[in-house]
Amino acid sequence: MKKPYVLVAVAMVLGSILAAGEEAGAIPAFARKYQTSCSTCHVMFPKLNAFGEAFRLNGYQIPAPDGDEPYMKDKPLQLEAPAWKDLWPQAIWPGTIPGMPPIAIRFITHLEITQDETKAYRTNFEFPHEIEALLGGTFGNDMGFFGQIEFKHPNQVALQQAFLKIQDPLTNIGLPVPERAFNLWVGKLDPNYVPSYRNFTRVFRVHPLWGNKRLSDLRLINPDTGASIGAPTTGRDRNRFRLQDFQPAVEANGILFKRFGYSLGLTQGQEEVFDTNNHKDLYYTVRLKLGGRALDGTLPGKEVTIEAPPTGGWVDNAISIEHFGYFGQFRVQATPSRIEDDFSRFGVALNGTFQNLDLAVGYVFGHHDNPLAPDSFQGVDYKSPFVKAEYMFLPWLMGTVRWELLEVSRPSDLVAKGFTVSSLDQQRWLPGVAFLIRANVRVDIQGEIYSVHRESEARNRNKPHTLWVRLDFAF
């Protein structure tokens, strides 16, 4: 008699996986879905650890060989039976919606103490600074969504993010594309140009200079006369583009050979709903991660597991090399003749994480062809090097320091007229400490100390140093 084989029939699952235990739900939407701690995905929220980054890249699904489903504790509502997939395109592709509303709330509160330009101290209670509604989940395998709505005082409501991640669309319809190699993300999203120095999952209170400062903020100052150029006037505008903004975009991205990530996107060019011209901006990013958890979530020789080590899940000994390019156009004058400012940004960063230390160094630079037209038709250069270091002293205690510099060149024709000071030129240090009172409650004490602040200097005034105490919690 031949040796029989014991098999498990796997295709017909089963809708009846064992229910989770009765422990209280964790926090926010993803934590509730998987009944897991924030520290599964975050180092010091919202900063992601390597597992959280793999989860994000995987369309908000656990990147495990078993797939996402066995890890879910919130049973999703099946919209169509899975077998309908076999009849596509004669049937709707089956999907799910979250079983419980995929909503989380975040409160951010600031105490801000500023020594302003007159050397007077100003203390401000921003209680709260903002409240955010965060939405996130999946519509079955290979489709994730995320949304962020901000409520700010007084009466400001802003839709910050709202996008859909369609993972592996070509693979799913049978084309010979490797899994994870091609995804399509559509909506208002974070292009995430420099992952190691990211904008919206940063620990620091303030955005990086290279992300925050735009050419419309530029004023050129004549220190002798006090005259300046740069304020918008009728019929003209200034280039309001900045890298930190979420943008309406269509982005193709993917992971190749586990450790190489790419994205290629087409964006509105500005945050506003209606563009100022018919040009769509283009960007690309590439990243290579050596060592540690790969971008697809795998660890060499290990299974991917979902876990929240009480001693911290931040250790991921790795080096990442990142690069992006952005090519845009902004209309700076509509009448009497149209004038466009063609511009670019490039960035390169090196990020090393070793044990408790996360170190990144990088450089963002770019060029504007025509930002000050019609006052000048010469271009300007934009450059911003940066360094950051974050150190986990304890699972709940992080020390941070950041240094960054921004310089924007001055058109020679305006320099010849005495406009020698660029208001955007800044150099600052951002020391701080962040600690978790609970996994979902964070306190930050951070400083913003300027060693260069040209606009203030041009007026012979003090640099506006600031100290923040921030309370941040989500549930």
Place this chain on the structure above:
Amino acid sequence: MKRGRRFALSLVLALGLFPLAGGLGAEGGGTIVGTVTWGPQRLYNAVVYLEKVEGTFPPPQEAAVMAQRKLTYVPHVLPILVGTTVNFTTYDKELHNIKALQEKRTIFNFGMPPGAEPVPKTFRREGVVSLLCSRHQEMSAYIVVLQNPFVALTNEEGEF
């Protein structure tokens, strides 16, 4: 990675021949027991069976039953021996149909109005048959057509 469903099977194996506990039954042999896990979970309603057992195994005389009740198929998973007849029946007051797929092809599709007489169907090809209802697209069930009767379904603890 996302599509491949992998199951871990831990077995306590008593030597000799089978049948499996809770299976369709056979004479002689020993017993295999174990647990099926799927990621961190213990898997309910998984089908554990032996493959390529020598011999001929005549199908049972009595038909198995697959019912539509309260907009679900009952049972959700039905393992049968090849050649077994299944009577499809409905207890609902709504119009259903029964659409059966095997290897991505529709092998039959018929309406099940309220009060319809049971419809017998005989399954002569091994494999997994998916059952759907076009009017209620969330409804699903699986008939696993096997070469031999050595089969078990896991309980809520993933045990068989």
